[in-house]
Amino acid sequence: MKDKNSGKNFLFREEKEEKFLVDPYGRKVTGLRISITDRCNLSCMYCHNEGADCCACGPVGKEMSPELICNIIREAAKFGVRKVKFSGGEPLFRKDFEDILACLPPLKEVSATTNGVMLEKRAKTLKSAGLDRVNISLDTLDPEKYERITGAPPGTLEKVIRGIDSAVKAGLTPVKLNMVLLKGINENEIDAMMDFIRPYKGKVILQLIELMNIDPELSKFTIDSKALEKNLEERASEVMVRHLHHRKKYVIDGVEVEFVRPMDNSEFCAHCSRLRVTADGKFKPCLLVHDNLVDIGEAKSPEEIEKLLRLAVSRRKPYYIPIIEVKRLEKAKE
Numbered sequence: 001m002k003d004k005n006s007g008k009n010f011l012f013r014e015e016k017e018e019k020f021l022v023d024p025y026g027r028k029v030t031g032l033r034i035s036i037t038d039r040c041n042l043s044c045m046y047c048h049n050e051g052a053d054c055c056a057c058g059p060v061g062k063e064m065s066p067e068l069i070c071n072i073i074r075e076a077a078k079f080g081v082r083k084v085k086f087s088g089g090e091p092l093f094r095k096d097f098e099d100i101l102a103c104l105p106p107l108k109e110v111s112a113t114t115n116g117v118m119l120e121k122r123a124k125t126l127k128s129a130g131l132d133r134v135n136i137s138l139d140t141l142d143p144e145k146y147e148r149i150t151g152a153p154p155g156t157l158e159k160v161i162r163g164i165d166s167a168v169k170a171g172l173t174p175v176k177l178n179m180v181l182l183k184g185i186n187e188n189e190i191d192a193m194m195d196f197i198r199p200y201k202g203k204v205i206l207q208l209i210e211l212m213n214i215d216p217e218l219s220k221f222t223i224d225s226k227a228l229e230k231n232l233e234e235r236a237s238e239v240m241v242r243h244l245h246h247r248k249k250y251v252i253d254g255v256e257v258e259f260v261r262p263m264d265n266s267e268f269c270a271h272c273s274r275l276r277v278t279a280d281g282k283f284k285p286c287l288l289v290h291d292n293l294v295d296i297g298e299a300k301s302p303e304e305i306e307k308l309l310r311l312a313v314s315r316r317k318p319y320y321i322p323i324i325e326v327k328r329l330e331k332a333k334e
């Protein structure tokens, strides 16, 4: 079958007798990123709520049942999806998160991204239910700045730090600390953050995240990512490149630092291997595109889910594409 925009073929590709979902741009889908709720107890200044139209602090829509979530994952797993990331809003708002984890098929990695506020008491049960690791948002170690960035009441930063400790103790490792870089607010705290995680001896990784300034109001907080990348490279004793998004990982003074640089980065999109699912049950082919969602609705049978999965994959397109590719596509249309 041919994609009408790109003229490229898309179908299932057989590899070592395993079927994979491959989009019209040749990107294999090996992961699902599932939002299980839009609810959240914070209101971070940069929140994109996983690309949902509503804000995490706005009204809450319907949420998928554990059964539907597991059916979707089971179907995707038949086609080579091996990694699942649960996100929100704040996924720990789901009291039945452990039930969701308990019904999953065998996977290579099950992780969640959380703000960590409610993690202290849940870390052990989540691990026992099948969660492998967590990413925890932590942009600053300064309580006042934390409250300014997240809108949280006093005392919240301490809860998050206790959450990180519990996650490490429960074995939800490596724990990644997600630090969104904000010019004039926390850009000078990278070294302090590295000092904070060093005692965890490799069980905690620092993940620096370029601000997605999709809202013009946020532009003033954008840092110079290229300069930062150069600086990290100069300081690193080791540099690695992940397949996912071709993200760079650095080892600096014994600490692992990963840099997530999605903006205007065609390399990032070219290596995007995850399909998203929204909290209200829609496949979302791209975080930044809002008009090509595929409603899973009450689809229950494996056949129905497979059909919708294929449709969503056929709609996947890199958001940022190299200018040379844009020209090639324009020429192909002529």
Ligand SMILES: Nc1nc2c(ncn2[C@@H]2O[C@H](COP(=O)(O)OP(=O)(O)OP(=O)(O)O)[C@@H](O)[C@H]2O)c(=O)[nH]1
Binding pocket: 085, 087, 111, 113, 135, 176, 178, 207, 209, 212, 260, 262, 272, 274, 287
């Ligand atoms: N544009 C874009 N940004 C992404 C994508 N995936 C992750 N990000 C950014 O990276 C941030 C951190 O993502 P996480 O949820 O912690 O997970 P991750 O680091 O992508 O995944 P793992 O490395 O598997 O833990 C997100 O809040 C986004 O800002 C993506 O597919 N597209």
Ligand code: SF4
Binding pocket: 040, 041, 042, 043, 044, 046, 047, 048, 049, 056, 088, 089, 090, 114, 115, 137
């Ligand atoms: S914790 Fe996450 S979902 Fe909640 S407001 Fe902050 S960025 Fe948005």
Ligand code: SF4
Binding pocket: 245, 262, 268, 269, 272, 285, 286, 287, 288, 317, 318, 319, 320
């Ligand atoms: S195509 Fe690019 S912007 Fe869209 S989800 Fe993938 S990495 Fe993110």
